Every structure is written in structure tokens, then in C-alpha cells.
Amino acid sequence: MSDMSLPAPVHRLATPFSNRRRQTLWAIGLSLSFLALIVVLGQRLDPAGLDTNLQARNQAPTWQHPFGTDWLGRDMLTRTLRGLTISLAVGVIASALSACIGLLIGLASATLGGWVDTVITWVIDMFLSLPHLVALILIAFVFGGGLTGVIASVALTHWTGLARLIRAEVLQLKTANYVQLSERLGRSRIWIARHHLLPHLIPQFVVGLLLLFPHAILHEAGITFIGIGLSPHQPAVGIILSESMRHLSTGYWWLAALPGLSLLVMVKSFDALGENLRALLDPKTSQE
Template sequence: MLNSWQEGYATKGAILHLPQKSGSNRMAALVACVVAACALIAVVVAGIALTPAASAVDFEAKNLAPCLMHPFGTDWMGRDMLARTLAGLSTSVLLGMAAAVVSSIIAVVLGAAAALGGPKVDVVVNWLIDLMLGIPHIVLLVLISYALGKGFWGVAVGIAITHWPSLARVVRAEILQCRQAPYIQAARALGKGRVSIAVRHMVPFVFPQYVVGLILMFPHAILHEASITFLGFGLPPEQPAIGVILSESMTYLSAGMWWLAVFPGLALIAVVLVFDIAGSSLRALIDPHRSQE
């Protein structure tokens, strides 16, 4: 009798403990997601506001090491590196977000077509995915950007065209899984049309994975924009961008001006990590199994 009471008490304690743990983990994930979003918004707003200051030249204050007036130092033209870094980050974030959104739309369209369009369409889409993944990513980005004349639109189109395959595979797999679900079969048996089933059942099923995939696509887009700009195939030199800043700083590193590359590079890594935290936190909020981890 005592053992039964102890087992029941332990079971009750476990039942009471699990929701508390789940709620605590979800609250932590929500806080992390909100903090990450606020940090990214602050970076973008500050960068836009400091764009004029990023281009302001002051030859009397050139080549200054980090100090109280210029926390990130100044470059060979006296431009404040903190203002240039924030302006470059805002440009990279906005460009990466716009390109990632377009790329995610391509992924959804092709992934849905592969899952719902029949075997022939599925074969064609999978062939396109394998083709895109088989070509070295940075090489394809450089070729597309160069063919379109480089600049903002060349980089944006290049990122949008090259970043959809992985998300398309996820969307295809999710839709195929949803099609086999019992409630989809029941809806068909009740006479529901394809459009009704897609809108009421498939879209809510796929949407969380789409949102997480979109957010996790942002850091890849930002890093690739900075990479091809650093190589000279992206944004023009007169536009504040992290790739431009890092490329120009290479000439002055041998002269001891380390701050020209260190602080912008660390800022780029920080923004990428913030995006990763936002994506991981959002995934924990959406997926009930991950919220227990």
C-alpha cells in the first residue's frame, strides 16, 4: 500500500514537474527570441541613422586607434569606424533579409510543386535541387552577381537564386508527410476540396517550418553578401558594407591598423550569432519536443 502511494505521489510530481519545465523553457526561448529581434532592429535603425556620419571625412582625425571619441577608431580618411560598421551591418541585414524572403518564396513554390505536382514534376524539382547543391555556392554567387553587373541587385538576385534548395527539400518533405496524415484522409472522405485542405490543413502544418527555415537563411545570406563583396563582386566601394570595409582594411593591416578589420569582423559574427539564436529560439517555441530540451 505504501509503495502504491509512493508511486502515485512520484507520478503526480512528475506530471506537475513537466509542464513547469516546459513553461520555463518556452519562456526562456521567448525572451531570447525577443531580445535577439530587438538587437537586430536596433542595429538596423542605428545603421540607417548613422549612414551620413559613416561617409563624413575628417583628415585631422585619420588613423586614430580606438578611443573614447571613436570606440572603433578611424580609418585613413578620418571616417568613424563605429558609424561605418553599423551602417554596413544595416545594409547587409536589409539586403540579406530581402534576398532570403524571395529565396524562401521560391523554395515554397518548388517544394509544393514537387510534393503535389506528380512524379514528373517531383523528378524535375529534385534534379534542380541536386544541380544547385552540386555547384560550389560561392562560385555560383559570383557568376550570377557578375553577370548582372554586381551592385545591390546583382548580389540580391544571386542570393535569392542560390539559397532555396535546402528549404525546398524541407517543404517538400513536410507536405508529403502532411498528405499521409489521418486527418487529411478524413477531410478528403468528407468531400473537402484541394484548396480547402491546402488552406486549412497543409499551410498551418508547413508554416512553422517555413518561418524557422527563413530566419535561419538570413545569416547565410548576410555572410555570402559580405563574402562576394569582399572579393570585389558585390556592393560598390562607395557604399558602406562590411565586405567593403574588410576588403579595404587589408591594405592597412601591415601598418598596424588592426581595428579596421577586427571590430567590423567581430560585429558581423555577432549579428550572425544573433540570427542563429533567434532561429533556434523560435524553433524551440514552435516544436513542443525541442521545448523539453
């Protein structure tokens, strides 16, 4: 080892520590405020924009109509925001229902075991092997379409992922040394469920719920687009998009592009919300 001509010491990270948690919280805050903005604007915007105004038909985006107007002269920004609000509401209800179904079925599967577990696993596998859209359409049809149809079909098709996650987590916890030890320390099953299992399951549930929103909203838009979802009188995003199809070829690009883009941004915000919350709640990544 020669002590001459040694280079300068290493500093693996030359930059100061980045505060990853601050970035994560910013991402969460930004997503939340964007979603709040949609809801508030959707309620507050002058409903006159929804009225037919034949003088202002088919206008490209201007300052007065940032999203342009449609073939009846309706303001597309107002319609889009209204549509997104409806989609948001449907999405929240459907995914909350779906997450609760997932939680209950996952818990039942893991704790009851035996034939209950076999049947539930079989049903989950069946749902997962069926194309999502087919199941959605069938269930929406059975429920007679409309708002109930949409909510029921989305709620009944999206629980499988979370149910599997909860089931796996509970099964793993049940065999954990500290859970078995708790029983030998004389703790009751209810005490163990409350103190050992719940702290692990709640974060899974919350994140699972948030990550369900984007799917629920997109699928709601999807089946409405096909025509078995919400009724055409409601300016749901799916309706707006399906109507715009007829006018796309005539060069009215803004009818589809801007509402579509808004839907995408909203879905991505939910996704960002879920992913960032997951990173924060997981002890493995929470120190980054």
C-alpha cells in the first residue's frame, strides 16, 4: 500500500440527502388537491354551460371555452368537470364496496379455511381467468344497466385482488412466530386479531382501496362508453367520449382529446396517491 498519490476520499452521495419523505408528501398533497379541485369546480361552475347554445356550436378551444364547445354549443369544460365528478362519485362508491367485499372474503378465506377457502380460491381464480370487461358487461346487464348496474358490476369484479392479498397476509401472520407465541402467552384469538393482525391489515386495506379507484373509474367510463352504463342524460365521461366518436372524423378533436386527457390525469392522481402512501406505510421504504 503506497500512501502517495492517493485520490480524494469517496463520498458515495455527493449531493446532500434528498428528503424523499417530503417529496412523497408533496405528491400526496398535490394529488389530493387536484381531486378536490375537480369536485369543487364540478359543483361550482355555472350550470348554464350545460345548456344548448346553438350560436356557439363546434368551437375550437378559446379562452372563453377552454375545452371548446360541442355540436349543441355546450361548454365542454363544464361538461367534462361534471362528468369527472360523477365518475369520481361512482368510482368511490364502487371501490369502497369492492374493497369491503375483498376484505371480508379474504378474511373468511384465511380464517375459516377448509372448504370455504377452497371455494373462495376457486371463485377468485375464475374471476381472474375471465376477461375483466366481459364480467363487467354481464353483471351490469344482469343489474339492468344504469347507475346501479355500473356500481354493482365494478364492485363485484374488483374485489379479487385485495381478497387474495388479505388472505395471503393473514395466512402468513397466522404462522408467524410472534402470533403463535402470543397464544402461548395466554392471549385470546380476538385479542390477537385486534393487536397483531389489524396493524398489518389496515395499511394493506387503505392502499388497496386507493389503488382500486383508478380501475373503478376507468371501467365505469368503459362500460358507459359501450352504452350499458349511465344514461345519456348524465354528462358522464364515458358518455362524452362515446358521443365525441361520431364527430372525431369531422376534425372536432377537442371533443375527445381534452375530456380523455382530464380522465387520464385524474386516474393518475389516484394512482400516485396510492403508490406514495404505500411507500410511506411500508417500513422497508419509509426510511428512503
